[in-house]
Amino acid sequence: MKIIKNLALLLMLPIASLAQQKNLVQYVSPIIGTAKMGHTFPGATVPFGAVQLSPDTDTIPYAMNGKYNGDVYKYCAGYQYDDPTIVGFSHTHFSGTGHSDLGDLLVMPTVGKLQMNPGTADNPQSGYRSGYSHDNEEAEANYYKVMLDDPKVLAELTTSTRVGFHRYTFPKSDQSHIILDLKSGIYNYDEKNVWTVVRVLNDTLMTGYMQSNGWARTRTVYFAIRFSKPFKNYGAQLDSKKSVYQGFWRKFNQTDNFADLAGRNLKMHFDFDTEDQEQIQLKVALSPVSMKNALANMEAEVPHWDFDKVKADGQQLWEAELQKIKVDLLAEDDYVNFYTAMYHAALMPTVYMDVNGEYRGLDQEIHKAEGFTNYTSFSLWDTFRAFHPYMNIVNPKRNADMVSSMMAHYDQSVLKMLPIWSHYANDNWCMSGYHSVSVIVDAILKGVYKGDAEAALAACVQTANTRKYEGIGPYIDLGYVPDDVSGTSVSNTLEYAYDDWCIAQLAKHLGKDDVYATFSKRAENWRNLYDESIGFMRPKDSKGKFREDFDLLETHGQGFIEGNTWNYSLYVPHNPEALMETMGGKKRLSAYLDSLFTMHLPDKFFANTEDITREGIIGNYVHGNEPAHHVVYFYNTVGEAWKGQSRIRMILENQYHTGHDGLGGNDDCGQMSAWYLFSSMGFYPVSPGSDEYWIGSPAVKSAEIALDGGKTFRIEAANQSKKNVYVKEVKLNGKVISNHKIKHSDITNGGVLSFVMSSKPVKK
Amino acid sequence: MKIIKNLALLLMLPIASLAQQKNLVQYVSPIIGTAKMGHTFPGATVPFGAVQLSPDTDTIPYAMNGKYNGDVYKYCAGYQYDDPTIVGFSHTHFSGTGHSDLGDLLVMPTVGKLQMNPGTADNPQSGYRSGYSHDNEEAEANYYKVMLDDPKVLAELTTSTRVGFHRYTFPKSDQSHIILDLKSGIYNYDEKNVWTVVRVLNDTLMTGYMQSNGWARTRTVYFAIRFSKPFKNYGAQLDSKKSVYQGFWRKFNQTDNFADLAGRNLKMHFDFDTEDQEQIQLKVALSPVSMKNALANMEAEVPHWDFDKVKADGQQLWEAELQKIKVDLLAEDDYVNFYTAMYHAALMPTVYMDVNGEYRGLDQEIHKAEGFTNYTSFSLWDTFRAFHPYMNIVNPKRNADMVSSMMAHYDQSVLKMLPIWSHYANDNWCMSGYHSVSVIVDAILKGVYKGDAEAALAACVQTANTRKYEGIGPYIDLGYVPDDVSGTSVSNTLEYAYDDWCIAQLAKHLGKDDVYATFSKRAENWRNLYDESIGFMRPKDSKGKFREDFDLLETHGQGFIEGNTWNYSLYVPHNPEALMETMGGKKRLSAYLDSLFTMHLPDKFFANTEDITREGIIGNYVHGNEPAHHVVYFYNTVGEAWKGQSRIRMILENQYHTGHDGLGGNDDCGQMSAWYLFSSMGFYPVSPGSDEYWIGSPAVKSAEIALDGGKTFRIEAANQSKKNVYVKEVKLNGKVISNHKIKHSDITNGGVLSFVMSSKPVKK
Known part of the structure; x- marks a missing residue:
């Protein structure tokens, strides 16, 4: 009804x-x-x-x-x-x-x-x-x-x-x-x-x-x-x-x-x-x-x-x-890419509820959804990154209902866990991390989910303390998932740490100091797998010994999943400054990023790896898989935003095309499309759970987002062209932005984000 | 609740x-x-x-x-x-x-x-x-x-x-x-x-x-x-x-x-x-x-x-x-047999409904039973004979609910059929006939089921007209199930004919003359399989030719199931007089019955046949299977009630014992036990759907049935002993019964059925 x-x-x-x-x-x-x-x-x-x-x-x-x-x-x-x-x-x-x-x-x-x-x-x-x-x-x-x-x-x-x-x-x-x-x-x-x-x-x-x-x-x-x-x-x-x-x-x-x-x-x-x-x-x-x-x-x-x-x-x-974002673009094909991205970002999760409100719960019992629409098919390892943040802006009511659906899943879970990768009243526990935490925290902190935040925090904490799940027990005890416990120990450690940071943010928001302290500490667990001797994240066994037989390019079975250490070592979205420091400072990280985007990969990499094609890769940067989706924005961190701007525009051009072969990798339930939509409009949620978006380089001439409640947020890019990929100046409501960031409230309050584009990098 | x-x-x-x-x-x-x-x-x-x-x-x-x-x-x-x-x-x-x-x-x-x-x-x-x-x-x-x-x-x-x-x-x-x-x-x-x-x-x-x-x-x-x-x-x-x-x-x-x-x-x-x-x-x-x-x-x-x-x-x-029947018996073991029979006659069908009234229907949907308790596990081929009639006397409310359960089954049936052998929201269509018809008609005509009788009739008629089920189409067209259509053609024809007679009785009760006429005609279909040349029922093919290769003792696959033609040829419970006439009159039927109870069976009979032991057989009379459960009472029809009386007492003694090996054949969901209970008390429902019980020979000294509503029906047998198996006189409320029958209302009105027993047969 x-x-x-x-x-x-x-x-x-x-x-x-x-x-x-x-x-x-x-x-x-x-x-x-x-x-x-x-x-x-x-x-x-x-x-x-x-x-x-x-x-x-x-x-x-x-x-x-x-x-x-x-x-x-x-x-x-x-x-x-x-x-x-x-x-x-x-x-x-x-x-x-x-x-x-x-x-x-x-x-x-x-x-x-x-x-x-x-x-x-x-x-x-x-x-x-x-x-x-x-x-x-x-x-x-x-x-x-x-x-x-x-x-x-x-x-x-x-x-x-x-x-x-x-x-x-x-x-x-x-x-x-x-x-x-x-x-x-x-x-x-x-x-x-x-x-x-x-x-x-x-x-x-x-x-x-x-x-x-x-x-x-x-x-x-x-x-x-x-x-x-x-x-x-x-x-x-x-x-x-x-x-x-x-x-x-x-x-x-x-x-x-x-x-x-x-x-x-x-x-x-x-x-x-x-x-x-x-x-x-x-x-x-x-x-x-x-x-x-x-x-x-x-x-x-x-x-x-x-x-x-x-x-x-x-x-x-x-x-x-589609009318929720009206854009003015440089080429006819761009309209096809943009609105098809919006289309692909509105397919999943799917409604999982009858017209009378009944649905089958994770407990295999029949429930009635009270006050929300129940959704299923949460590919959370993918979608927490940009899809759900996109929903918070464009479809907040639906995203709130998706959070309600996750909370219902939790309430029905005999394992007392939020969904990992759930569909049709089941969880298949696919991929690393417990990223419903990120989606829930982001939706609460951005004011989108208005349900019981304390219950949500409890569910996040309980999930994060499921000792028997994929190395969480030793992760809690040792500060990392040991290589001998999980084949994806590094991916898990890095993603758990990020999710833990999300939990800490919600705890802080609710004034739960002890939870905040515990999870803020856990959020720094990424440090425990950084091997200074090689400058990369590296699997470590229960005894504290780094894995010897280790290939920097291997994406599966050596501590990682759907990403090698080149891509995964940068997975500290919540604390890039500290990561940079740990990795040796701005110069080192800048060089790392340059190498990532330009290095030549041996052929075996393509033979062995699912979900990656020559087309889906720029250097060793794998846009077809998600772990590095935020890293191009790290050029802002090293003070070389111009490099990032250029590469963002390159990714938008290279990885998204019209036609049947238009996507270089799995669209992943709208995550690839949501990356496109954010980046096209000139900003990106580098670390969901924070209320910040990082400025990149818009590809639109203009975009106007119709917000719930009637306000609009408008992006304008003066002097926009395919060659003018550099941002000369960016202003929010006429005021220059110098930190390359805007806040969620800047969007929801309505206003104008105005860029002036240039063909020349602004190196400052 | x-x-x-x-x-x-x-x-x-x-x-x-x-x-x-x-x-x-x-x-x-x-x-x-x-x-x-x-x-x-x-x-x-x-x-x-x-x-x-x-x-x-x-x-x-x-x-x-x-x-x-x-x-x-x-x-x-x-x-x-x-x-x-x-x-x-x-x-x-x-x-x-x-x-x-x-x-x-x-x-x-x-x-x-x-x-x-x-x-x-x-x-x-x-x-x-x-x-x-x-x-x-x-x-x-x-x-x-x-x-x-x-x-x-x-x-x-x-x-x-x-x-x-x-x-x-x-x-x-x-x-x-x-x-x-x-x-x-x-x-x-x-x-x-x-x-x-x-x-x-x-x-x-x-x-x-x-x-x-x-x-x-x-x-x-x-x-x-x-x-x-x-x-x-x-x-x-x-x-x-x-x-x-x-x-x-x-x-x-x-x-x-x-x-x-x-x-x-x-x-x-x-x-x-x-x-x-x-x-x-x-x-x-x-x-x-x-x-x-x-x-x-x-x-x-x-x-x-x-x-x-x-x-x-x-x-x-x-x-x-158990208190519903208080008995005075000849031996201590008899109490065990009697009350264990009552016990066995109160095990099935079973409650199939939650305390909140919900149950799973035949349509695999969840239903709520309104105004009745839903039951399942209906072994109707067995239980229509004596078990459900017993329930009409001793547990009328439950039997009415069992009829309601069958009607709910019908309402939920996509095949539009009443249950054949149903359990747990399924029908396995076991055995011959469509005997829920008998149970329903009997319960309505005896005033036990007070639901919609017209709807019940419609369900019976619809079931009996399911042309695609087990030879019903040709049965309607030819007047018998042809041998080439079904391996149990004779069993089916005889039982369909009886069930059709039941439908006719209900139609008559409701004043539906056309239905009465149609089904009264069908009720005589047993005649179509009687082979005068051998004096037995015999399978006949679609062209009207009797089966050549035919063994009078074979119980399976040659037109019969769980009974050979010796036992099945007497399966016209609703019209024994006509059967007798067809078979050649009193003398012929008397001789047939005598032979049935005394003939010697070859060993192969026991080797080939399920559910039959040497113990479960008296001559060729198979008490361990149901088709002949009524035939001992046919001695009344041939005017030799005394023979039946003796044999009833023999069956009671031979087929029911205390101890683990006390039963000669399957108890069949209480049917064997219900036969025992009726026959012990001196009467039996030869043709459910009629309101008559046929008088046999009681084994009790006395029995008192506590009826719903507070009345009692009492059986007394003066001069009772193990040897005094013959009925010298029987009176209902002091009035001599000469036709060997009482009516259902005679029981429900309360009263006394008094026998005088004798060691000598009363041949009159």
Whole structure:
């Protein structure tokens, strides 16, 4: 109910303003990042939609012949631009992740002989999949269209928050089918499917649920599906191993027109006679709670069969989202990059709650969200850096609700931990750190989250004291995570220290002196892994001995994850001055930064490392992974802001492009995009948990952020051009800024940040 | 809440009456029928309890080396008296069935080296199981006690409706354990476990759920477990195949003291230091809905740690149940047989609803039972015959609720069918017929079920017209189920015809003439399979040709199930006169009956047939299976009531004994016991759906049934003795009965049925 009201409120915005303004949704290009490692999906969704309905171009098994199949990494979002076939259209997708799950409820129209297996990309005729051409493909915000070559069916997709809407235009045939493959899924290892139930209520309606054990250990998706046209016949393929139930008592033929299906692996077909160009539509609603809630979601959100209305409604939501920042840019392509970045920064986390407010908690019980919208899929190792800070400015209400969702997760956690990497009422504990701490503290200190701050602090402290988790016990005892306890000991130590600093800031804010003291001390634990003899962070064992066999470029298994020590040694965002001092002062750090951005990497680096391409790297600076996202701003610390300005503009130019191969690395649930958005506007949250943003070099000519409450914050860059990457002068509301910083309140109070750009560095 | 109130009401009864009266619960001997094919369990339960907590003596896999393991049939109730070891104590059991499931949440105390596998009966030391002796075993109503030889632990069990209460008395040890094997289960084929979740909330409390695919296709049992003493340590064994989740991200040691467990197959151990004779108690509450409901059930029913109070409360419930029939019998053993029969006739169906009224429906959604208690585990092919009619007299409120439960099942059925053999929100469609029809009609016509009779009729008609189910389509078209359509074509045809007669009776009652006409016609379909040339019912194919290869003694696969044509040909309970005529008149039927009870069967009959022992057979009359349960009363039809009287008394003597091997066949959820109770009292519901009971030969000296509302119905048998098996005279309220029948209203109006017994047959 609440959601619906919110949507209505949002809708009022663009309706009023669009008349005088340019339509921005036209700039969104969901195809950006769908090639290689971008891991975005081109399909249809509304902002933060529970349903993200998109084509899957392959369903690669996790294991082949019992061995891990590396290719599975390619299909985190289900779609790879270079693939020649589409397997079908599934309803849930991560955007830009480096690990995968979801891909639920694969739907595919076919014509002719019934085929229940997907077939192969080499020979799409061998299954229900189809060839297609990008020439016949269109991807807009909340709209995807493709001509499927094999069945000659035009497929169109759109969505509301909880409903996927399919429109298939068939040729004339008495053998038209819609396949519903409930076995298919992303990361589909052979035991992913745990249980599936389907109930065919009549010849246009079915409900069911799918339970899986994927990246989320225990995940259940309830659904309701309505067909616009009655099917003349339907059937099921249950390819489970023989069960007692099936083997012994088989009172029904369960293959044809049997309404009460269940099993581990289930595929269905629905058969139709179609006239030429006849359209069959499907509405697929999801729920985390129950089949009846799924049906209620459908009735509440899309009670009609008007595809174009659903598409238009969703695009209006997007227009409202994009109108929050109006920019004046140097090139047409820049608009595509900017608004697609805004689009990518409004896909995840996703709404995880029914229209009646119910959702499934981490405790696997049904809860009702009181006073907030519940969200899921928190890729926190990525998103604490710039995505959630971006949300604090552009979507504060949503970010507050995301914090509420994390607190609910904590309350439901039997381990008494805030989420690490959580999705669908589970935590997969992916990556290092406990970064929900950062998101929560940042949202409280910036006045965005108005819930119980003391409870939030307690949750942060409790999480940070979970001794049994990933080396936290020895971290507390020794001041670092020992190399012999964790394969990612340095990453963890550095990130724990930063998170601890966040906790200290909140403690200070609440006047909890003892907590402040404890965590301020822990915040300096990064010092314990700095090896002066080599000038880098380095793994150390429980006895205090640095690891001998150590490669400065290795990113995995030697104390680090998704970043080598060159990138990770600078991970002290909360205390760069002290880091600089420790590393030998300004000159040393300046040289370090210069080397980082310019050194030549050996080829083996690319062979061994996930999520990194030649394109995603500048020197040894890996923009495709997150640990160094703040470091270009450290040029400010060494007094060489001009170097940073130039490199920021270079990163913006080099790492973000239009087109399917526009992203050099995983978008990581909007983190890469949020970096782009901040940096384009000339400032960046180097250390979330502080209220400061560091000044860089804007790429916009101007940008105006519409703030909640009606105020605006405006960025202007005089003399802006592709070559004028240096900041000659920067003023806040007419007053010169000399420390390269603005505060959060400077933004929320409204005002103007005005730059004067130059082609010459200002070295002072 | 409601349940609790009902219990309180019931409790008031015995408290007042016990003072003057004999305690009846002492006669209950749960060990009766625990050997061979009785398939009863010796453990603890209250009447119709959701928890039936009992020892399992083996956990035989359904398949061994891929082949069906016939031994699994032995373990329908988990316990076989002759077994030398106890594996553990599990919380759910069918009583007396011929097929199996359940055995949930196996708990076992151990001492010494931790062993997580059950080990073998030959070598109990190889696992957590233990040897035991029947000398150290005690089974009462709601109380079971055994000394476990290997760990030297005394195990005691008792229950409330939804809570199993364990008391274990340990020796002194610093290695005392309680094993919780969530993988174990009855009928435990290799993929039965679908998913298990456990949350250890603190050092005395855990919750979780177990989802299985057994005889019930999709069954989930939620639970909460509280320990009386904090465990010092706990751990888990997850013996699933490797999963993504476990393989890739293993941030926690999930083996030791990890509170957030999930997987396909899960076993746990809880470790304690114990002093000599220290008792550790466990409360295990179940719910069909959620973990929090399980916990609420526990708090509502057993908020304390007083084992003896739970035992006493439950035994008071039993006392109240047993006090409903007060009997005067010929021998001490007869009391044991009679009250144990009453006990066995009050075990199933079981309450399937939380204290807050919520339950899981057939549609897998959560429902709230409004105005009734929801029950599950309906073994209707057995229980429609005498058990439900018995309930209409002795437990009318419960039987009305059972009908309400069936109607709720129907309302939730996507197949639009009443239950066939349903348990735990599933239907396994076991056996022939659609006998919920009989139960519903009988309960309505006897004034017991006061719900919407028109809706009930509609449900019966709809079920009977499910063309796709087990030959119903051709049955409607041809008047019989063809041999080529179903392997149990004759059983089905005969039983459908009887059920159709029931529907006709209800239609008549409601003035639905068209339905009455249709189903009265269908009720005569038994005629279509009578083969005059051999004088037996015989399978017929779609073309109207009788099966050539046909064995009069074969009970399976040749048109019949659990009964050969000798037994089944008499299955026209609703029209015996017409059957007699069809079969050639009185003389022919009399000879048929005589032969049935006296003929000699070849050995192969016993080798091939499930559920039949030499003991369970009298001639070719198989009392161990149900289809002929009414036929002994057909002696009344042929005018030789005296023969029936003698044989009834013979069956009562031969088929029901005290001791572990007291039952000649499966008790079948109280059907065998209900036959005993009716026949002991001198009358029997030959054709439920009619309001008539047929007079036999009472074995009691007297019996007094306490009816709801305060009236009593009294049976008196003057001159009763073991030899005086013949009825010389029978009067109802002083008026001689000449037609060997009484009506249901004769009972419910209260009164006296008085027999005069004789050692000489009255041939008239």
